[in-house]
Amino acid sequence: VRAFNRVLSVLFGLTLxxxxxxxxxxxxxxxxxxxxxxxxxxxxxxxxxxxxxxxxAKTGFLVAAAVGLVLLxxxxxxxxxxxxxxxxxxxxxxxLNRRSAERHLGRLIRSGTSATAAKVRLKARPRxxxxxxxATAAPKAxxxxxxxxxxxxxxxxxxxxxxxxxxxxxxxxxD
Amino acid sequence: VSTPALxxxxxxxxxxxxxxxxxxxxxxxxxxxxxxxxxxYPGGKVVGVVLDxxxxxxxxxxxxxxxxxxxxxxxxxxxxxxxxxxxxxxxxLVVEDLELPxxxxxxxxxxPGRGQExxxxxx
Numbered sequence: 001v002r003a004f005n006r007v008l009s010v011l012f013g014l015t016l017x018x019x020x021x022x023x024x025x026x027x028x029x030x031x032x033x034x035x036x037x038x039x040x041x042x043x044x045x046x047x048x049x050x051x052x053x054x055x056x057a058k059t060g061f062l063v064a065a066a067v068g069l070v071l072l073x074x075x076x077x078x079x080x081x082x083x084x085x086x087x088x089x090x091x092x093x094x095x096l097n098r099r100s101a102e103r104h105l106g107r108l109i110r111s112g113t114s115a116t117a118a119k120v121r122l123k124a125r126p127r128x129x130x131x132x133x134x135a136t137a138a139p140k141a142x143x144x145x146x147x148x149x150x151x152x153x154x155x156x157x158x159x160x161x162x163x164x165x166x167x168x169x170x171x172x173x174x175d
Numbered sequence: 176v177s178t179p180a181l182x183x184x185x186x187x188x189x190x191x192x193x194x195x196x197x198x199x200x201x202x203x204x205x206x207x208x209x210x211x212x213x214x215x216y217p218g219g220k221v222v223g224v225v226l227d228x229x230x231x232x233x234x235x236x237x238x239x240x241x242x243x244x245x246x247x248x249x250x251x252x253x254x255x256x257x258x259x260x261x262x263x264x265x266x267x268l269v270v271e272d273l274e275l276p277x278x279x280x281x282x283x284x285x286x287p288g289r290g291q292e293x294x295x296x297x298x
Contacts, residue, residue, distance in 0.1 A: 094250075095267075097207075097271045100271065156240070
């Protein structure tokens, strides 16, 4: 999200910069009575003659509204935190990169159980983590996957009582 | 900011980085994600160490588990460096990644239906 916000900030900044430069150029050319490099008067005429019912206007409004809505949802929705806060023995907190932990746990499950694929999602709730594992395996592999997950969480220092939910998708049989 | 202050800052960041890297179990320090965590100074930077008025934050790649013990050792090593120079700052640690030669130790799990205990090994 930080990178996304930076990209948005850069785009917004570039737009403002371009708009500002355009105004400066237009003002300067107006002061020296030179012909305007951009025919603003033609734009104004064109815009004044446009109607709300015109296809171009409606398309423009719809696109702007859709982009605005997407950006609003992207900024407002609760994205997973980049790092998980941990404490040990009542000491000061430290942080663990969430994606790294998810990646390693997925690898651990794939290498240590009969699962052929495993996707892991870690969420930090107050005082505990919620771990969701979606694995492609036989149903009988569930206890092994859960055991591996809990073992790994303990080694990471996850809070006691963290919840682990394993969802099994059966392997496709190839005849 | 005066040049001596910058030099002190750079020296402190380098000392913290050296102390943290020397702790067994620390694979290396890292700048982290898209926004690099580093202490910048004229002519260079110390990647993985961020100094501010309140705290020293160390971003590291762990080479061993469990993490709690490793974190405690790194924190103690950095605190010793700060104490040596008389700097009073908190020590914050961020484990940015794990670099484990072998994933955590072997566990024994039972997969029902196999009729025997299955040995699970790390890769």
